[in-house]
Amino acid sequence: MPEIVRTLGRDALTSARDAALTREWLVPNGLGGYASASVSGAVTRRYHGLLTAALPAPLGRVVMLSQLNDVLILPDGTERRLTSHDPGQDGAVGAGYVTEFRLESGLPLWRYEVDGVVLEKQVVMPHRQNIVHVTYRVVKAAHPVSIRLRPVLAFRTLESAVDQPLARDYRVVAQGHEYEVWAGPDLPVLRMTIEGAPMPLTLDGGARRDLHYPVEAERGYESRGSLWTPGYFGGPLHPGQSITFVASTESWRRVEALPPADVLKFEHERRRRLVRMAHPSLRQGAMAELVLAADSFVFVPAGRVADQMRARAEGDEVRTVIAGYHWFTDWGRDTMISLEGLTLTTGRHVEAGWILRTFAHYIRRGLIPNMFPDGKDEGLYHTADATLWFFHALNRYVRTTGDRHTLRIILPRLVDVIEHHRRGTDYGIKMDTADGLLRQGKEGYQLTWMDAKVEDWVVTPRRGKAVEINALWYNALRLTASWLEEEEGSQAASPYRAMAETVRASFNARFWNEGRGCLYDVIDGEHGDDDAIRPNQIFAVSLDNPVLDRGRWEAVVNTVRERLVTPVGLRSLAPGHPDYKAKYFGDLRARDAAYHQGTVWGWLIGPFVDAWLKLHPDDLAGARKLLEGYLPHLDEAGIGTISEIFDAEPPFTPRGCIAQAWSVAEVVRCWAATDLAPMAKAAE
Structure with a gap:
């Protein structure tokens, strides 16, 4: 296996003012x-x-x-x-x-x-x-x-x-x-x-x-x-x-x-062993570096001694995912979105199972933790989407490993999650019985992934029925129904299949914005329906069970491509909106005002690639091109890894954490998914 080396010579370190100060290195200890x-x-x-x-x-x-x-x-x-x-x-x-x-x-x-x-x-x-x-x-x-x-x-x-x-x-x-x-x-x-x-x-x-x-x-x-x-x-x-x-x-x-x-x-x-375990397309060059970058996020939470003792008593191990360096801890949402790229694509299947079983243990009132504060034993549960991403992560795990044992352990807890959401759980998270859609929101809390908050100011509250929450809700219902049918028969699955059909019909009737030819970001919100063009609508196409009618996929994908796609991810808000911010800089209040108001998020390229390939399944080369903008970035900010966010306009300056789990995970996952080698071999 060739050596994995990234070199910055004297010219690179002195080519720009403060070049050696703004580039950073990181060695994690697991x-x-x-x-x-x-x-x-x-x-x-x-x-x-x-x-x-x-x-x-x-x-x-x-x-x-x-x-x-x-x-x-x-x-x-x-x-x-x-x-x-x-x-x-x-x-x-x-x-x-x-x-x-x-x-x-x-x-x-x-x-x-x-x-x-x-x-x-x-x-x-x-x-x-x-x-x-x-x-x-x-x-x-x-x-x-x-x-x-x-x-x-x-x-x-x-x-x-x-x-x-x-x-x-x-x-x-x-x-x-x-x-x-x-x-x-x-x-x-x-x-x-x-x-x-x-x-x-x-x-x-x-x-x-x-x-x-x-x-x-x-x-x-x-x-x-x-x-x-x-x-x-x-x-x-x-x-x-x-x-x-x-x-x-x-x-x-x-x-x-x-x-x-x-x-x-x-x-x-x-x-070297980690690189050998990874998907063949990831075993050399920049992708091998990202396999090593992925390793920095999978860790044993040393501070939570009781959790380690419990897991070992059950014959298991505790693993989780640190969301980003330097300041993040393990976040439920980030962990579930990152799981496939960090562990399944890299051949670390056993650890993926440990992560899923660890988070299953933390389920409370139908929710997994949003995050674990540093130095604390207990998690915080103020999230509307992390639990729904758990279904997605488990599906990818079972599909890759065939581990039905873990599915059987977790499935009753997922049924309980669905029931809590149906009846209503914390933070106003509850299914609307009139249309089956999921509503969320509580004053003073930011429950979706667009979660910036400064003191009492929730920057993007999105209270109401958010588009990606309902795409995830539909996906979770469909997955639960399919798992129940496989494990317990059609009678057990029937109620969840019916709920899913109600959600699908309501979603397509309510979220489609005919005037803009794409999806509303939030409906039934505090101020009515929000027609801001944000990347959240892409999940209605990209998830394993897309809730959006097939005839509308192209319009949504094209809107996102034209207004939001950049070389290093997707903008969080389209230019032209009154709240759009081109740069992420300044003190905490100024930064959080821009965090989800235009700032580019690296991880969002993953769902866009998924949606693109659903529309254009033979265009692996085109999908791969969407990832190439990350390669020069490996020489800036966190050397050899991928940043959390970027400015919304050229030169797309990297910002936030110098190393972010879901940024690395989604690029790694999509690089493997767009591997041209099997197609070339088949053509021979």
């Missing part, structure tokens, strides 16, 4: 924790850190180690700072020391050239451990050099403002060359050491250092915070020699279990 920063090395967000550990509730994810300031000392005593750790200073990129940044199987590596010395640095996290390794290797040098590494600590929960660290006092305990930093009885211990050479930690009294976070300033948050450093590690490095800085919240026994070389080797092997 627990929800990660290491991440800008390519320049500067920490520009509160979420950046070399070790963001995933810890049991009530802590959740904690930025333990913010930075590792590294200085190369030449034989004549000249000091060269390798990477820029303060965005306000000239650093490695500005000074020209870094000649190359690359991802090797998704793992970041920097190559520096400093006055005849060539040095490489690589970051890796052992899978499912709160441990980070930063390895330095002297590739070329005429004489020995020295290195000084200064760890800068945060001890701050992920969502806390940068001026609110958890600790005020620190204590350092040393035993040999192993060091522990204590910050209080309720906080984890940070363990640090150097592997490969005896480099002691020189304590220089401890110091607090102010740091400016420019991205937080742009986003309207507190942007100046205090970090703490106990001192520095330092010592000589000889040509060909490697040393590894290790930081961890795990026990010393875990830290020492594997030498750094083995950690790197095993992680590369694990990643």
Whole structure:
């Protein structure tokens, strides 16, 4: 299998102002924790850190180690700072020391050239451990050099403002060359050491250092915070020699279990194995990178200890999907939309079953959780569509794996979901007995995927009967009827088949907007019927059981293609609408005002490709072209992955999370679905 490498040379890093600051790298640990920063090395967000550990509730994810300031000392005593750790200073990129940044199987590596010395640095996290390794290797040098590494600590929960660290006092305990930093009885211990050479930690009294976070300033948050450093590690490095800085919240026994070389080797092997498991069209090039990007979202929720104990007692495992990095946790909607692309298309069928059975356990009053707040054991259930996406995900899983056992376990719970929706459940989610359509909405809540809210302002409330909710409702009814018929016979399925037919007739009578030749976004809403052109109508065509009459598919698909499709996804609102916003920027209120009012969402290309292929089943090449705009994006924002959102107009600047589960999942899924190889082989 060819090596999976993405390279950014010096020209790419210096071709635009702040290019190395606005590009970011990410190494997840499979627990929800990660290491991440800008390519320049500067920490520009509160979420950046070399070790963001995933810890049991009530802590959740904690930025333990913010930075590792590294200085190369030449034989004549000249000091060269390798990477820029303060965005306000000239650093490695500005000074020209870094000649190359690359991802090797998704793992970041920097190559520096400093006055005849060539040095490489690589970051890796052992899978499912709160441990980070930063390895330095002297590739070329005429004489020995020295290195000084200064760890800068945060001890701050992920969502806390940068001026609110958890600790005020620190204590350092040393035993040999192993060091522990204590910050209080309720906080984890940070363990640090150097592997490969005896480099002691020189304590220089401890110091607090102010740091400016420019991205937080742009986003309207507190942007100046205090970090703490106990001192520095330092010592000589000889040509060909490697040393590894290790930081961890795990026990010393875990830290020492594997030498750094083995950690790197095993992680590369694990990643190569993931690529080999994936669909054949995904095993090389950019798609192989996205298979590795997909891996970053499938994780064990380390903080929910009780859930893990319950699952293991039942002979199962807990898996879920982190919606996006850096700030999202696991969201029900995102998980169900992403499941096929992240797990089924990539050959991770067993984990897909674990995810579905995990969420089935969380069903309450006919709903799966909307999301799990960081550091909490219980989910929040304010969603009208996540549960309906569960039916879609289960159908794709059963169709791919043939796992009827899981279907039989979950099916009674899905029947209960339908009954709760029919009778009425939380947040005004209830079937209208007059037409069978599903209504949702409660004052002060945002229940659809267009869920932006600032304080008491729900930006796109969409209370009433939303088009995609009813497309999903019909799909869920049809799937439930088919499963019941297969498992229990036609008598059990009959009521749900009848409900589905009522929904279909009502949908086509009520949602069709003759004047615009497409679908209303919401009917029976607070202000009547909403004729805004949004992407939600595409689901009436794209789902496995399309609710829209076949004769109207082309009109809807053409409207969406002409008004909403871009090279990197679909606009959330068509240009020309009074609420349309071309850019997503500014403070929280300004951003959320644009979040679903024009902003492009990468994941929406998936349902559009599905709808396109229903209309044009032989046009695999045309459908594949819809995905090609994502390829150059892999060199910007989150390197090797796909962002959450983009501006609505060229140049479609990436915004939001640098790595979003459903963006990656839908591109991966659709790339495999538009594979031309089987057709070419058949033609031979």
